[in-house]
Amino acid sequence: MGFSPDITERLARARSDLRMGVPIVLSEGLIVLAVETLDSERFAHLRTINGAPVLSITGWRAKTLKARAYDGDVARVLVPENMGLNWVQSVADPAGDLAHPMKGPLQTLREGSAGPHRAAIALAKAARLLPAVISADIGDPVGFAAAHDLTLISAEAVLNAERGTLRRIIHARLPLEVSEAGRLHIFRPDDGAEEHYAVEIGSPDRSQPVLSRLHSACLTGDLLGSLKCDCGPQLRGALAQMGAEGVGVLLYLNQEGRGIGLANKMRAYSLQDQGFDTVEANHRLGFEDDERDFRIGAEILARMGFSAVRLLTNNPAKVERMEASGIKVAERVPLKVGENQHNTAYLATKAAKSGHLL
Numbered sequence: 001m002g003f004s005p006d007i008t009e010r011l012a013r014a015r016s017d018l019r020m021g022v023p024i025v026l027s028e029g030l031i032v033l034a035v036e037t038l039d040s041e042r043f044a045h046l047r048t049i050n051g052a053p054v055l056s057i058t059g060w061r062a063k064t065l066k067a068r069a070y071d072g073d074v075a076r077v078l079v080p081e082n083m084g085l086n087w088v089q090s091v092a093d094p095a096g097d098l099a100h101p102m103k104g105p106l107q108t109l110r111e112g113s114a115g116p117h118r119a120a121i122a123l124a125k126a127a128r129l130l131p132a133v134i135s136a137d138i139g140d141p142v143g144f145a146a147a148h149d150l151t152l153i154s155a156e157a158v159l160n161a162e163r164g165t166l167r168r169i170i171h172a173r174l175p176l177e178v179s180e181a182g183r184l185h186i187f188r189p190d191d192g193a194e195e196h197y198a199v200e201i202g203s204p205d206r207s208q209p210v211l212s213r214l215h216s217a218c219l220t221g222d223l224l225g226s227l228k229c230d231c232g233p234q235l236r237g238a239l240a241q242m243g244a245e246g247v248g249v250l251l252y253l254n255q256e257g258r259g260i261g262l263a264n265k266m267r268a269y270s271l272q273d274q275g276f277d278t279v280e281a282n283h284r285l286g287f288e289d290d291e292r293d294f295r296i297g298a299e300i301l302a303r304m305g306f307s308a309v310r311l312l313t314n315n316p317a318k319v320e321r322m323e324a325s326g327i328k329v330a331e332r333v334p335l336k337v338g339e340n341q342h343n344t345a346y347l348a349t350k351a352a353k354s355g356h357l358l
């Protein structure tokens, strides 16, 4: 192996290539581009390759467009010869769904394997782009990748990829308003993905369940004081409670927008302004309602020496995932703060559709 990147590092390259708009090659015989970063020049180039390009979207997006998803979670849409980049973008991006409904049924593929398309969509999601990719068959993937200096990876490797190992980078004293005995720990995964943080208050006894919160990043709520959600008050409320008890650990997980990224969250907000609720908006974009991986939180807690928590949350799924990941939840501590006239419907939707406890 020597200096060459291993499979985890190649995956990180593939994600960042797609994010920049550079194609990648799947060794199963496909050249792939993310729709969100596709430009007209590369689109035109794609058309010079073997026959019609295929546009892959998720089952959720296909449902919105009333397209048949023969592969369940993935639909492979044929790009008609007379349709250009705008058409491709309008299949991927729901922004114009209401103003310009798609005309005619979309033709989707039934034959062939959906595996590489599923893998490519997973990479686009991991790159925090719209979950839609365009691809074309190529005969000699190894030669093609080498000739064009493109990242080559197998769909199988993408689909079987394990999450990167988290490394403890540094921790240092950080006096906070809620407690002068604060400490911030930085964790960095070795797969090129986002860092996560842990705020430790006081010196918690590792043999006892620790008051804990798994907080998912919300720039709009945490930092800007957005009234659309309850994140800011929950963040400050959790820290205040830890300060009052003198001990606690708050994980700040960089899973913005329930794991879809800030740009996609803003796309979801724009759909919410068209009348869709938080769950419907995610689905119209092609996402699951929650794309977060809570095992990261469990792993950080374990790395810090904790095996049991008193978890500040209204979300039973968090409790379940913690337990499934080996962290005992001795108690669920409700965290009900920050309801206002703008987020009442949002909180009601989370209760009705995502099982949150009111």
Ligand SMILES: Nc1nc2c(ncn2[C@@H]2O[C@H](COP(=O)(O)OP(=O)(O)OP(=O)(O)O)[C@@H](O)[C@H]2O)c(=O)[nH]1
Pocket (backbone or CB within 6 Å): 214, 215, 216, 217, 218, 219, 228, 229, 231, 234, 255, 256, 257, 258, 259, 260, 265, 268, 269, 278, 282, 312, 313, 314, 315, 318, 350, 356
């Ligand atoms: N996709 C999407 N994400 C949102 C929306 N509103 C808030 N978020 C994100 O949702 C996450 C909120 O997560 P949390 O507060 O940890 O979680 P929760 O699942 O509601 O559970 P608890 O707060 O623990 O009860 C943050 O990542 C926000 O950025 C929205 O309308 N759409």
Ligand SMILES: [Zn+2]
Pocket (backbone or CB within 6 Å): 218, 220, 221, 222, 229, 230, 231, 232
């Ligand atoms: Zn929020």
